[in-house]
Amino acid sequence: MGHNVTSVTQQTNALALRGVVKRFGDRAAVDGLDLTVERGVCLGLLGPNGAGKSTTMRLLTGQAVADEGAIEVLGFPVPRESKRARAAMGVVPQQDNLDEELTVRENLEVFAHLYRVPRGGRAAAVARAVARARLTGRERTRVGDLSGGMRRRLLIARGLVHDPALVLLDEPTVGLDPQVRAELWGLIDGLRAAGTTVLMSTHYIEEAERLADDCAVMARGRVIARGAPSDLVARHAGKQAIEHHGPPARLAEVERIAHAAGLPTRRTGPSVTVLRAEELPPSALEALGADGFVRRPTLEDVFVILTGERVE
Amino acid sequence: MSDTGRLRRFEGAALRGVWRYEAAQFTRYWKPQTFGALFEPAFMLLAFGYGVGSLVAAVAGISYRDFVATGVVGTAALFLSVFPAMFNGYTRRVFQHTYDAVLAAPVDLHELLAGETVWTAARAGVFGSAPLLVGMVFGLDPAPGMLLVPFIVFATAFGLSLFGAWTAARVASINSLDYVITGVVTPLMLVAGTYFPMSSLPGWAQVAAHANPVFHCVELVRHAVFGFRPLADLGHLAGIAAFAAVAWTLALRTLRRKLIA
Numbered sequence A: 001m002g003h004n005v006t007s008v009t010q011q012t013n014a015l016a017l018r019g020v021v022k023r024f025g026d027r028a029a030v031d032g033l034d035l036t037v038e039r040g041v042c043l044g045l046l047g048p049n050g051a052g053k054s055t056t057m058r059l060l061t062g063q064a065v066a067d068e069g070a071i072e073v074l075g076f077p078v079p080r081e082s083k084r085a086r087a088a089m090g091v092v093p094q095q096d097n098l099d100e101e102l103t104v105r106e107n108l109e110v111f112a113h114l115y116r117v118p119r120g121g122r123a124a125a126v127a128r129a130v131a132r133a134r135l136t137g138r139e140r141t142r143v144g145d146l147s148g149g150m151r152r153r154l155l156i157a158r159g160l161v162h163d164p165a166l167v168l169l170d171e172p173t174v175g176l177d178p179q180v181r182a183e184l185w186g187l188i189d190g191l192r193a194a195g196t197t198v199l200m201s202t203h204y205i206e207e208a209e210r211l212a213d214d215c216a217v218m219a220r221g222r223v224i225a226r227g228a229p230s231d232l233v234a235r236h237a238g239k240q241a242i243e244h245h246g247p248p249a250r251l252a253e254v255e256r257i258a259h260a261a262g263l264p265t266r267r268t269g270p271s272v273t274v275l276r277a278e279e280l281p282p283s284a285l286e287a288l289g290a291d292g293f294v295r296r297p298t299l300e301d302v303f304v305i306l307t308g309e310r311v312e
Numbered sequence B: 001m002s003d004t005g006r007l008r009r010f011e012g013a014a015l016r017g018v019w020r021y022e023a024a025q026f027t028r029y030w031k032p033q034t035f036g037a038l039f040e041p042a043f044m045l046l047a048f049g050y051g052v053g054s055l056v057a058a059v060a061g062i063s064y065r066d067f068v069a070t071g072v073v074g075t076a077a078l079f080l081s082v083f084p085a086m087f088n089g090y091t092r093r094v095f096q097h098t099y100d101a102v103l104a105a106p107v108d109l110h111e112l113l114a115g116e117t118v119w120t121a122a123r124a125g126v127f128g129s130a131p132l133l134v135g136m137v138f139g140l141d142p143a144p145g146m147l148l149v150p151f152i153v154f155a156t157a158f159g160l161s162l163f164g165a166w167t168a169a170r171v172a173s174i175n176s177l178d179y180v181i182t183g184v185v186t187p188l189m190l191v192a193g194t195y196f197p198m199s200s201l202p203g204w205a206q207v208a209a210h211a212n213p214v215f216h217c218v219e220l221v222r223h224a225v226f227g228f229r230p231l232a233d234l235g236h237l238a239g240i241a242a243f244a245a246v247a248w249t250l251a252l253r254t255l256r257r258k259l260i261a
């Protein structure tokens, strides 16, 4: 029976984690994680700092070993057959690990070898990666001399040099200016269109909203909500949000009224937003006053409600 | 879920990938390395061979100049393995996170370590034999046994490179490597019969030298040049192999702890 389950998983899931626990000392970075990702899906992994996103990625590559639970990547049990999984997986780490002394081309050539691109296809794979990183004409530049945006594009292109079936992107656009970020979004969107499975962690909610077919919100080492961005919004933040601006006393009053009606609120600087405002009883609506600004709730609202954290 | 019970395989594709990386690095550094490999022993020979050689005519039946020309091979084996292993190891683990990138690819840690070590040892085998060429320029007589010297240096450098990898994996800061250099590398160089015969050292040092692969290397190189002594030389080979085996275990274990959490 176990065999059957595995073969079904192989066909439909690129990733399957069941009851995974990873401890560092007596602190669990991943704490009972259940997560499956179907083939061809782009899954956004959202979560505050320290939620366990990067640790999850390292578990998938066998660079961290789980204390409990079972992990399967592209049908291979990890860490036992992690090498075969790694051969078909591309990894773009949170922390840049390009070789600064080597040129753009050398970095790509080395990884085409490491990822076992057949000899006959290597030159083409490197050329494709250079084009993908939009570094044509810069092949001979030392990586240490590239700008931050170029390095990030190269890091992504390096992870794709062997056309992997699954790509792990750990905060792919962190620290980049909006224009570079938009460029990278185009690149990631292209992967999705080509049918590559993508697991992408991010702090930028907009990024998840744009790119992810499906989102998992992580906190304290486990998934606390899962669904398409619009479903998550409908389920957790409702249909309507009302934003009130004012002095602290006024904001506190708004919060008191909303909480009395059982509705979640969210503070951002000088404003407070009442979520699921469509559920407000008329009396509460009246008590709130007419100075509110009505808007559609966003994934960001969901994130804040669920994790209690701010976002960038 | 531990992978320690798994049969360790070395896949050619993984090793070749690591060597491709080393080759790319090598294209950057081969010029200064060749320069160093040739001129360093030349200076040593000039300084010791002529300087000290004018005071000491012969040591253990050979001219002091020839004694040093063969001894310097041991120093070269040491420097060409320990230093690259230490500094590359630290840079690739801590500064550039190269190891993280490589281990995310289909390369296992033992393959990464073996690939780097074979590369470093092979390079040391080639460059570390240069002192003999320099020695010949200064009058050392060629001998057929010299053809084995690159292999002797390779074997010695293999273990020493693993030792360097182990220390690089252990230290918390690159500055701590200075302790290793002064506290370990320098004694390894001196307590090896490189520049003066072992017989001039106190008894305990002569015993301790048997744990020093540089000592075994220098003995083997001298025997290769001036005549093998089969039984003793098997012992020296065993000494080199034992050092490498211990260093392999230590390096792999420590790197695993640091790189695979």
Ligand SMILES: Nc1ncnc2c1ncn2[C@@H]1O[C@H](COP(=O)(O)OP(=O)(O)OP(=O)(O)O)[C@@H](O)[C@H]1O
Residues within 6 Å of the ligand: A024, A028, A029, A047, A048, A049, A050, A051, A052, A053, A054, A055, A056, A094, B261
């Ligand atoms: N090697 C390690 N040793 C000890 N603790 C670790 C290690 N790696 C991660 N942790 C801890 O595990 C927890 C989860 O870390 P992780 O990096 O997975 O979070 P994250 O969701 O990626 O956070 P961020 O958004 O900041 O990147 C954190 O508390 C972190 O300090």
Ligand SMILES: [Mg+2]
Residues within 6 Å of the ligand: A053, A054, A055, A094, A170
């Ligand atoms: Mg992270």
